[in-house]
Amino acid sequence: MSEMKENIPLLPLRGLLVYPSMVLHIDVGRDRSVAALEHAMMNESYIFLTAQKDMRVEAPEKEDLFKIGTLATVKQMLKLPNGTLRILVEGVSRGAIKKYKEESDFTTVTVELSEDLTYKDPETEALMRTLLVYFEKYAKMSKKITEETIESVVDITEPGRLADVIASHLPLKVQEKQEVLAIFNVKKRLDNLIIRLHDEQEILDLEKKINNKVKQAMERTQKEYYLREQMKAIQTELGDRDGKMGEITELRKRIDAVGMPESTRKVALKELDRYEKLPAASAESGVIRNYVEWLVSIPWSEKTTDRIDIVHAEEILNRDHDGLEKVKERILEYLSVRQLTNTLRGPILCLAGPPGVGKTSLARSIAESLDRKFVRVSLGGVRDESEIRGHRRTYVGAMPGRIIQGMKKAGTINPVFLLDEIDKMSNDFRGDPSAAMLEVLDPEQNNTFSDHYIEETYDLSNVLFVATANDLSTIPAPLLDRMEVISIAGYTELEKTMIATNHLAPKQMKEHGLKKAQLVLKEEAIIDIIRYYTREAGVRGLERQIATMCRKVAKIVVSGEKKRVTINVKTLVDLLGKHRYRYGQAEEENQIGVATGLAYTTVGGDTLQIEVSLTPGKGKIQLTGKLGDVMKESAQTALTFVRSLTKRLGVDADFFDQHDLHIHVPEGAVPKDGPSAGITMATAIVSxxxxxxxxxxxxxxxxxxxxGRVLPIGGLKEKSLSAHRAGLTTVILPKDNERDIDDIPEVIREQLTFKLVSQAEEVLELALDGGF
Structure with missing residues (x-):
């Protein structure tokens, strides 16, 4: 049912909408709207309310307004102090604008009104009931609608009015409210509102869930905050002002700062969370804290910049070490390659040689020349695998192995790492530490080194490992294969003199508080110390003798006997006592049955006097001098060879059956072994x-x-140095060792005559006085 009304004053509304049967206060301030209201009040007529499409438009035209609006009566009008009119309007009926008419100061419209039918069929009734059910649920959930409002809505019997009232209570936007207002069909309007209420109910359900989650999170946060504050208060009362939380905060900052890999960082944070939840008195709490402390103490990304300067490195090596030319050359080669590629992984250098030749100090010089941190780990006596890999955290007092401890001490991921005395490791029931060292020293594996305590992989590929050893024979073959061996045989007399003059004497004088004016050490005195008071490949014993001398000089200076002490050959005996060793040739005159052999030991080269004595007997052979199995076999072989020379020796065939043979190597308490004494024994027997x-x-x-073939030997450089120390002038060696002569220092080669032999008869010809 519709009806036309003409000349109805038009009142545009901004941001709101009025439904039929709805009573609402409206503030009116625009001039054209005020004029339209005054016209309606003077003529006691209706007014037509319609919403603007865009509320920001100040002077709306007809295209700015919705055509569907509400016919309303003005129940009350009040003029406010600021000139605005406040009116109370009541919606009468919805209508559609058919025609606009512009008056002098306002607009009137012709409106086609539509009244809702009050007839209710079963479908309408069902829609009304459903709408009421949804509205009641919505009202209870939203808590914005009062009980009185709900009761008043329930009492409405007209379906159209019910829909309009419920729509006015929903939180809809103007556009959405306009859509409801534009539905003239009552059933469709009811159905539309049911859908909207269903959607609103789902939104409220979601809001409720979200609010509950937020509330729970807030409650948990507040609870934790409250408990932390309580804990702080308790800790403050107990005297622990910073408390555990301050420590955890500090550890968390350090975890973020050290630059560890993401997988390791997650493990560290997880362990820190466990530590945070455990009581401080718990035993596990201390274990976890130590573990996290170790993780943040190890360098993960801190790196020093290498100084690749060959000239500078050479200056440092020459400053700190006299001699050792081949070793220096190898180090400079490494630095040169590093400068060209800048990607070379650090080689595993093994400095092998007798004690006191400067292996450890050489590693320090390498670190200084590279501007790297230096860390030293002594492996002497290590017989437990966990010393290298660390202990499992399940053990009481567990801690990382020496490798990780050394990295912590270094503080960078690329130090020079000295593995001192690597040949002194041994194994027992607790594992084989040398097997654990395989991973450390393998460039293909050590980028994922695993310590039992840390458990996370650690990158050792940037470390320059330097190992030292006295005896390579005790190092397992797989471990030795991973290292580049650089042999340091020992020093010549000239090199020792230079070392004592440039390094040892100034160092000991400084340590003993002596000035240059108080002690003058002549070179001839140093040479005498080397010859008559030491017998070694290195210079450690030489340094001890110089220290002894400095102590005695210090006593002389302090007691006032002399202000200046000059040490020469004559005064040296007064300070150090009688000569301890005899310098010169091993024997003062030619001897029968006594041959001088050259031996290689872990402390350098040495000379051996092999004595042979023949006595009437029944052909027995006696070997003394604590000889090893190899030397015993050499003696048997040498004797068998000599027996084959019966005719050339000019003795009867039964000579050996009528004489007992005794072979002795003096210093019987010292074990001796090695495959290089065969020709010496044969020569002594023939003599x-x-x-x-x-x-x-x-x-x-x-x-x-x-x-009678002469086989090659090893350690020629060390043996040559011992021959020079013993004052020998001629050295007989296998022809196959000719290639090794170049390794002998030039000053030694100039003072020794080398005779190369391939048959034992040649040895006899050279060694026996008068020939063979």
């Missing part, structure tokens, strides 16, 4: 049989076969 003396200035080294 004893033929009664020909052996030249005292001749030393020899080489193994012998049953056929």
């Amino acid at each position: 004893a049989i033929t009664n020909k003396p052996i030249k005292r200035e001749v030393g020899m080294t080489g193994e012998i076969t049953l056929r």
Whole structure:
């Protein structure tokens, strides 16, 4: 049912909308709207309310307004102090604008009104009931609608009015309210509102869930805050002002700052969370704290910049070390390659040589030349695998191994890491530490080194490892294969003199508080100390003798006997006592049955006097001098070879059956072994049989076969140095060792004559006085 009304004053509304049967206060301030209201009040007529499409438009035209609006009566009008009119309007009926008419100061419209039918069929009734059910649920959930409002809505019997009232209570936007207002069909309007209420109910359900989650999170946060404050208060009362929380905060900052890999960082944070939840008195709490402390103490990304300057490195090496030319050359080669590629992984250098030759100090010089941190780990006596890899955290008092401890001490991921005395490791029931070292020293594996305590992989590929050893024979072959061995045989007399003059004497004088004006050490005195008071490959014993001398000089200066002490050959005996060693040739004159052999030991080269004595008997052989199995076999082989020379020796065939043979190597308490004494024993036996003396200035080294062939030996440089120390002038060595002569220092080569032999007869010809 519709009706037309003409000349109805138009009142545009901004941001609101009025439904039929709805009573609402409206503030009116625009001039055209005020004029329209005054016209309606004077003529006691209706007014037509319609919403603006855009509330920001100040002077709306007809295209700015919705055509569907509400016919309303003005129940009350009040003029406010600011000139605005406040009116009370009541919606009468919805209508559609058909025609606009512009008056002088306002607009009138012709409106087609539509009245809702009050007839209710079963479908309408069902829609009304459903709408009421949804509205009641919505009202209870929103808590913005009062009980009185709900009761008044329930009492409405007209379906159209019910829909309009409920729509006015919903939180809809103007556009959405306009859509409801534009539905003239009552059933469709009811159905539309049911859908909207259903959607609103779902939104409220979600809001409720979200609010509950937020509330729970807030409650948990507040609870934690409250408990933390309580804990702080308790800790303050107990005297622990910073408390555990301050420590946890500090550890968390350090975890973020050290630059560890993401996987390790997650583990550290997880352990820190566990630590935070455990009571401070718990035993596990201390274990976890130590673990996290270790994780943040190890360098993960801190790195020093290498100074690749060959000239500077060479200056440092020459400043700190006299001699050792090959070692220096190898280090400079490494630095040169590093400068060209800048990607070379650090090689595993093994400095092998007797004690006191400067292996450890050489590693320090390498670190200084590279501007790297230096860390030293002594492996002497290590017999437990956990010393290298660390203990499992399940053990009481567990801690990381020496590798991780060394990295913590270094503080950077690329230090020079000295593995001192790597040959002194041994194994027992607790594992084999040398097997654990395989991973450390393998460039293909050590980027994922695993310590039992840390458990997370650690990158050692940037570390320059330097190992030292006295005896390579005790190092397992797989471990030795991973290292580049640089042999340091020992020092010549000239090099020792230079070292004592430039390094040892100034160092000991400084340590003993002596000035240059108080002690003058002549070079001849240093040479005498080397010759008569020491017998070594290195300079450690030499330094001890210089220290002894400095102590005695210090006493003389302090007691006032002299202000200046000059040490020469004459005064040296007064300070150090009588000569301890005899310098010069091993024997003062040619001896029968006594041959001088050259031996290689862990403390450098040495000379051995092999004595042979023949006595009437029944052909027995006696070996003394604490010889090892290899030397015993060499003696048997040498004797068998000599027996094959019966005719050349000019003795009867039964000579050996009628004489007992005794082979002795003096210093019987010292174990001796090695495959290089064969020709020395054969020469001594022949000398004893033929009664020909052996030249005292001749030393020899080489193994012998049953056929008299001379086999090559090792350690020629060390043996040559010992021959020089002993005052020998001629060295007999296997022809196959000719290639090793270049390794001997030039100053030694100039003072020794090397005789190369391939058969034992050649040895006898050279060694026996008068020939063979």
